[in-house]
Amino acid sequence: MNLDALLSNHKENFRQRVITALAEKNSLTAGEAMTEYKDFIEQYVDDKYQPVQQLADRINGSTRPVLLNIRRDRMREDRCKLCEGNQPNIDQIHEKYGDRIEIIEVTEDRPDGGALYHIIFNEESKEKKLPLTAIINRGEILKFWAGKTVDAAVYERYIKKIPDKSR
Structure with missing residues (x-):
C-alpha cells in the first residue's frame, strides 16, 4: 500500500x-x-x-524506515491500555535500531493523526482500534496493526525485510 x-x-x-x-x-x-x-x-x-x-x-521524505505509532494522547485521563502496553515494544525497537529507523508518534485526536488513522485503517468501525502502528519504507506501508500490542520481534521481522541501503 x-x-x-x-x-x-x-x-x-x-x-x-x-x-x-x-x-x-x-x-x-x-x-x-x-x-x-x-x-x-x-x-x-x-x-x-x-x-x-x-x-x-x-x-515519505524519511530516508530511514518509519515506525508510525498513532495512539491516544498520553496526558488524557482515559488512558489507552493497549497504547500503554505497546509502548515498551516500540521502545525496544528504538533501543535496538536507534538512528537506523525513525519513530513517528502522533495522537488520534489531532487533525493529522486522526486523519492518517482513517486513511490507513479505512475500515468502517464505530470505534477506533488503538493503537495503530505501521512499518513504512519510502512511502510504502509494509504492514500495519490496529487495536493490539505487537511484539517487538514482529516489528523487527518487517524491518529486516527492508534492504540495508534503505536503513
Whole structure:
C-alpha cells in the first residue's frame, strides 16, 4: 500500500462528497456545483487535508524506515491500555535500531493523526482500534496493526525485510 495513493484516494472521495453535498443543498447537478463552487471546494479540501499532507510528506521524505505509532494522547485521563502496553515494544525497537529507523508518534485526536488513522485503517468501525502502528519504507506501508500490542520481534521481522541501503 502506498501512502500517497491512499491519501490521494481519500482526498478525492472527500472532494466528491463535498461536491454532492453542495449540489444537493443548492439544487444543482454535481457538474454545476463543481463549476460554480470550484475555488471554494479546492480551498476547503486543501485546508482540510493540509495537516495530514504535511505528516505524510514527513513520513515519505524519511530516508530511514518509519515506525508510525498513532495512539491516544498520553496526558488524557482515559488512558489507552493497549497504547500503554505497546509502548515498551516500540521502545525496544528504538533501543535496538536507534538512528537506523525513525519513530513517528502522533495522537488520534489531532487533525493529522486522526486523519492518517482513517486513511490507513479505512475500515468502517464505530470505534477506533488503538493503537495503530505501521512499518513504512519510502512511502510504502509494509504492514500495519490496529487495536493490539505487537511484539517487538514482529516489528523487527518487517524491518529486516527492508534492504540495508534503505536503513
